[in-house]
Amino acid sequence: MGDIVLETERLILRAISEGDAALQDRVLNTPAVMEHLGGVKQLHEIEAKHAKGMALYAQYGFSFLMMIEKTTGDLVGHAGIKQVDHPAAPNQGDHEVGWLIREDRWRRGYAHEAMVAVIDWAFGRIGAPHVVALTSLRNIGSWKLMEKLGMERRQDLDFTDPAFGPSDNPAIQYALTRETWKSRP
Numbered sequence: 001m002g003d004i005v006l007e008t009e010r011l012i013l014r015a016i017s018e019g020d021a022a023l024q025d026r027v028l029n030t031p032a033v034m035e036h037l038g039g040v041k042q043l044h045e046i047e048a049k050h051a052k053g054m055a056l057y058a059q060y061g062f063s064f065l066m067m068i069e070k071t072t073g074d075l076v077g078h079a080g081i082k083q084v085d086h087p088a089a090p091n092q093g094d095h096e097v098g099w100l101i102r103e104d105r106w107r108r109g110y111a112h113e114a115m116v117a118v119i120d121w122a123f124g125r126i127g128a129p130h131v132v133a134l135t136s137l138r139n140i141g142s143w144k145l146m147e148k149l150g151m152e153r154r155q156d157l158d159f160t161d162p163a164f165g166p167s168d169n170p171a172i173q174y175a176l177t178r179e180t181w182k183s184r185p
Contacts, residue, residue: 082095135174
């Protein structure tokens with residue numbers, strides 16, 4: 001099991017470890033959860049993302065994390081920080097935050113709870129000057145959470161992702177500065 005990186009009232013966020021790709025495939029890789037992320041992935045694609053995440057964590061001390069529900073020990077999601085690395089994105093290397101939650105745990109506030117901790121981590125221990133989050137206009141729940149977190153829409157950072165269909169293009173971005181985050185009520 002990976003190192004515990006963050007803890008909230010209801011969640012443990014731990015580093016990815018070997019074998020987590022199969023768990024993520026089983027629990028999070030569903031048509032509903034992956035609808036705005038290019039659809040259900042093959043196990044080898046999840047394994048590649050996990051390998052990349054583990055390397056990022058080893059090198060820089062951040063990556064996406066496995067989100068574990070304290071009361072059950074169940075995997076309920078995936079959240080964390082990576083670097084913007086899409087070739088079409090105009091802001092390569094920015095700190096990107098993101099999340100996904102398993103369908104049977106939607107609307108319980110887990111994404112918000114996890115992202116408050118992730119953004120604190122980004123601006124605290126990681127020292128990011130700002131963070132961005134990516135989604136599509138169609139993914140209303142995602143950008144509504146970004147707005148709830150104090151993020152602002154950045155149309156100048158939009159780009160077309162050829163891996164996604166027309167309904168999920170362009171990829172849109174929201175951004176948040178450290179100053180804005182620290183001045184929130």
